[in-house]
Amino acid sequence: MNTPVAYTLALSLSMFLATAAQAEDYVLTIKNHQFTPKELVVPAGQRARITVKNQDPTPAEFESSDLNREKVVGANAEITLFVGPLDAGRYGFFDDFHRETTTGVIVAK
């Protein structure tokens, strides 16, 4: 492999792997089948890393067709989600196991 191609590949790979480090951290908690905060504000145009902590003794499923995410959170367990970069707007999510009561929204500003 010639040198310019190798440098280009190495640079592309490092940029690809570096994207995760650019995410800001946020926490969403589920307790008594309620998300806290119910409205999570994140900056538009940036990637966010969201830790979802389920403090209930029953599992939950974080789901959002707006964000294209669907992930089970075990009882008294936590998961990590990456979202964005998002355009400014509101992105709804819910717990698919308790969807009537457990809802929230991410607001990208």
Next chain:
Amino acid sequence: MSDTAHKSKTSRLTSMAALAVLSTCMQSSFAFGLDEVYSPNAEYGEVSLEISHARSIDNNPAKDRAQVGEVTLEAGLTPRFVLSVSGEYSADPGNAMQLDGNQIEGRYQFFESGEQWLDVGALVSYTASKQTDSPDTLEVKLLLQKDVGKFTHTVNIGFSQNVGSFPNLTDEAGYTFLWSTRYRYNEYFQPGFEIQSDLGPGSQLGYFNQQEHYMGPSIQGKLFGHLKYQAAYLFGISDPAAQQAVRLNLEYEMHF
């Protein structure tokens, strides 16, 4: 009724009507292997029972009513790994349905969804043939996915290899290319389009009219509760392809 609830109900009714039309068209699946376009993302803690079926539609009886399908049990065993077992069946035009083989398949998700610019995964499957004149098959697929706003683009690039020596069968690897783009209108109704290409063996690459290419509209989403659907109505766009093909997939999810 709130606007959102009304929109969801309308979407569900539209999806059900479209599925009913497709089911009427289908009665059975397809000699060419129309397949689900797989997301690289695993669903940990989920078990699902899935039924897929596809069939061809063509004025030529030699290409009409070819069918393929599978019944699959799938489990997300870890946050990154999904294991599934399937029974695969097919029918050539004018022939009865037969069990082709049993398949074991593993899918691995390399990164968290959205962690990198592109979601990447891999699928490896082994199909043990139940037919004495057909070889076993090993297949590897690269699974790629990218969300852009409310659009999700998914690409599968596959390589398959016959295992064992059979007369009149090529030893060359076969290639497939699948593309799906969907607009996430809501969880019940996600319209889009699909491209399914069986590129054949390596020696055939670059010869469009020796390969089977299909393209057409698709929809997917949830029907009720944990029942999901995917459907596509595809048009053959190369000479060996059938004029049309339909693909339907139903998946019931449970959690453990």
